[in-house]
Amino acid sequence: MATTAAQCLYLSCRFQSLSLSSSSSRPSTTAFKPLSFSANTSFNAFSTGLVSVNPSFGKQSGRLNLIVCEAGGKADSAAKRARQAEKRRLYNKARKSEIRTRMKKVLEELDALRKKTDAQPEEVIGIEKLIAEAYSTIDKAIQVGTLHKNTGARRKSRLARRKKAVEIHHGWYAPEPTPAASAV
Numbered sequence: 001m002a003t004t005a006a007q008c009l010y011l012s013c014r015f016q017s018l019s020l021s022s023s024s025s026r027p028s029t030t031a032f033k034p035l036s037f038s039a040n041t042s043f044n045a046f047s048t049g050l051v052s053v054n055p056s057f058g059k060q061s062g063r064l065n066l067i068v069c070e071a072g073g074k075a076d077s078a079a080k081r082a083r084q085a086e087k088r089r090l091y092n093k094a095r096k097s098e099i100r101t102r103m104k105k106v107l108e109e110l111d112a113l114r115k116k117t118d119a120q121p122e123e124v125i126g127i128e129k130l131i132a133e134a135y136s137t138i139d140k141a142i143q144v145g146t147l148h149k150n151t152g153a154r155r156k157s158r159l160a161r162r163k164k165a166v167e168i169h170h171g172w173y174a175p176e177p178t179p180a181a182s183a184v
Helices: 076-115 121-144 149-170 179-183
Strands: 005-011 018-021 050-053 059-061 064-071
Touching: 076 121, 076 149, 121 149
Parallel strands: none
Antiparallel strands: 005 064, 018 050, 059 064
């Protein structure tokens, strides 16, 4: 049978109309194929949606009318796309969470170092390793398309600026004067 779900209904009496609807509160807006009558049987379940059947004549074998109802649903390719999108969403969510966690660790360490009154320049080395790990995670996220390259650059810049501010605060880094400022 085609990609749509099919259900055969065996009815022992004639009827004027039969309406089936899904249990979801949201009605389906997809159009369904015209119904056809067939002697072949299939017992696939209806997909979600709304199906209306108005037969005029059905094939009869004895007292039994046979009606084949085709219900619209997501095609196989659309269902696969939905599965792939969900998988990518979870991968991206985990990757972004890792980036936020690594950035938070770096920023907390920098704040702690800034508040220290007797901090030594060697203490920055441990923080630089954390920054390198954060940079690596951000670069991987950019490479696979989880983050835009400008977003990644902004986050890396935020970490570098914060580190430089701590170094300036403790006097370990003195910015060089700009050539325009020294000429005045």
